[in-house]
Amino acid sequence: MTTSLPDAAVHVRDLRKQYAVHEKEPGLLGSVKAFVNRKTTYVEAVKGVSFDLAPGEVVGFLGPNGAGKTTTLKMLSGLLHPSGGTAQVGGFEPRRREAAFLKRITLVMGQKQQLMWDLPALDSFLVNQAIYEIPEAEYQATMREFTEVLSLEGILKKQVRKLSLGERMKCELAAALLHRPRVLFLDEPTIGLDVNMQEAVREFVRDYNRRYGATVILTSHYMADVTALAERILVIDKGELVFDGDLARLAEQGSGGKTIKLQFRQPVGAAQLAGYGQLVSSDGLSAELNVPRAEVSPRAARLLADFEVADLTVEDPPIEAVMAELFGRSDRTDTVPAPEAAPA
Numbered sequence: 001m002t003t004s005l006p007d008a009a010v011h012v013r014d015l016r017k018q019y020a021v022h023e024k025e026p027g028l029l030g031s032v033k034a035f036v037n038r039k040t041t042y043v044e045a046v047k048g049v050s051f052d053l054a055p056g057e058v059v060g061f062l063g064p065n066g067a068g069k070t071t072t073l074k075m076l077s078g079l080l081h082p083s084g085g086t087a088q089v090g091g092f093e094p095r096r097r098e099a100a101f102l103k104r105i106t107l108v109m110g111q112k113q114q115l116m117w118d119l120p121a122l123d124s125f126l127v128n129q130a131i132y133e134i135p136e137a138e139y140q141a142t143m144r145e146f147t148e149v150l151s152l153e154g155i156l157k158k159q160v161r162k163l164s165l166g167e168r169m170k171c172e173l174a175a176a177l178l179h180r181p182r183v184l185f186l187d188e189p190t191i192g193l194d195v196n197m198q199e200a201v202r203e204f205v206r207d208y209n210r211r212y213g214a215t216v217i218l219t220s221h222y223m224a225d226v227t228a229l230a231e232r233i234l235v236i237d238k239g240e241l242v243f244d245g246d247l248a249r250l251a252e253q254g255s256g257g258k259t260i261k262l263q264f265r266q267p268v269g270a271a272q273l274a275g276y277g278q279l280v281s282s283d284g285l286s287a288e289l290n291v292p293r294a295e296v297s298p299r300a301a302r303l304l305a306d307f308e309v310a311d312l313t314v315e316d317p318p319i320e321a322v323m324a325e326l327f328g329r330s331d332r333t334d335t336v337p338a339p340e341a342a343p344a
């Protein structure tokens with residue numbers, strides 16, 4: 001075991017991963033050519049990422065496809081050896097895959113399953129109980145807890161292949177957390193699930209985090225997962241960390257303003273709202289206006305003075321819109337401040 005910073009559950013410095021890719025042209029001739037003269041190119045999947053996570057912190061790890069999220073999580077869970085830099089998780093060096101380390105972490109990949117397909121989930125749970133040397137009393141207590149929180153009653157004894165996607169994902173989560181890990185790497189845990197099941201998974205993760213003080217890194221393409229669970233967001237793009245901060249500050253990275261939502265006591269026509277902001281919608285008794293950030297207070301004050309307003313709320317733009325804008329920019333790594341450069 002390596003010594004760690006006592007206050008950091010996860011400590012990452014200048015972490016890098018380069019994949020070697022052997023290129024081959026299609027067909028038999030391509031295979032022969034590749035055999036004789038193999039062409040290798042390198043993909044810089046992670047290019048020097050640094051961050052610390054405090055124990056119990058829940059962090060959303062976002063980025064476009066191919067940004068390096070899964071590669072980072074695989075390095076942190078010891079499945080991949082870094083090409084450079086260092087990582088410590090709970091005081092351990094992941095690449096060593098020490099038994100004590102493996103008992104403290106879990107990696108859940110929504111796209112991959114660990115349950116045995118032809119057997120009931122309960123059999124996989126028993127295998128995990130043996131692998132992780134979970135004492136019987138603890139196993140029974142955890143099973144009771146998970147069965148209740150995840151509503152597993154009635155599905156544990158069914159063949160995994162016969163479970164619905166949502167039922168299977170709940171069993172996957174239970175299996176992956178049976179040993180009560182302290183650090184959770186969750187890679188798209190809600191992918192493909194319907195909204196109710198997504199909510200059930202979120203609730204489970206939230207409950208587990210509170211109950212056990214677990215540290216969680218979560219990647220998801222569903223922003224609702226991230227906004228519901230994580231206060232802090234790390235954004236990776238083309239292998240580089242381009243943002244580290246809270247959701248509100250991420251929303252400010254977009255060039256869009258804020259949305260003022262209004263309810264009126266008397267109908268107000270769209271034409272009357274010209275000059276207060278960019279009209280998003282208006283149906284007489286309610287309206288939405290997009291307003292530059294710096295103008296929010298004076299415009300809200302004017303609206304309140306000029307109309308009979310029953311309710312007025314100011315909202316940040318949806319985080320999806322901000323992310324789409326950031327990743328749509330060609331010079332995005334330059335325009336989004338790196339953690340060190342970001343304003344407090």
Ligand SMILES: Nc1ncnc2c1ncn2[C@@H]1O[C@H](COP(=O)(O)OP(=O)(O)OP(=O)(O)O)[C@@H](O)[C@H]1O
Nearest residue numbers: 019021043045063064065066067068069070071072
């Ligand atoms: N085994 C591999 N060999 C070669 N290149 C790889 C390998 N795994 C990933 N890559 C490449 O590394 C880059 C980062 O991939 P990674 O899977 O970490 O991204 P990601 O952010 O998780 O993306 P997604 O959101 O699409 O899952 C991509 O360009 C990908 O093509």
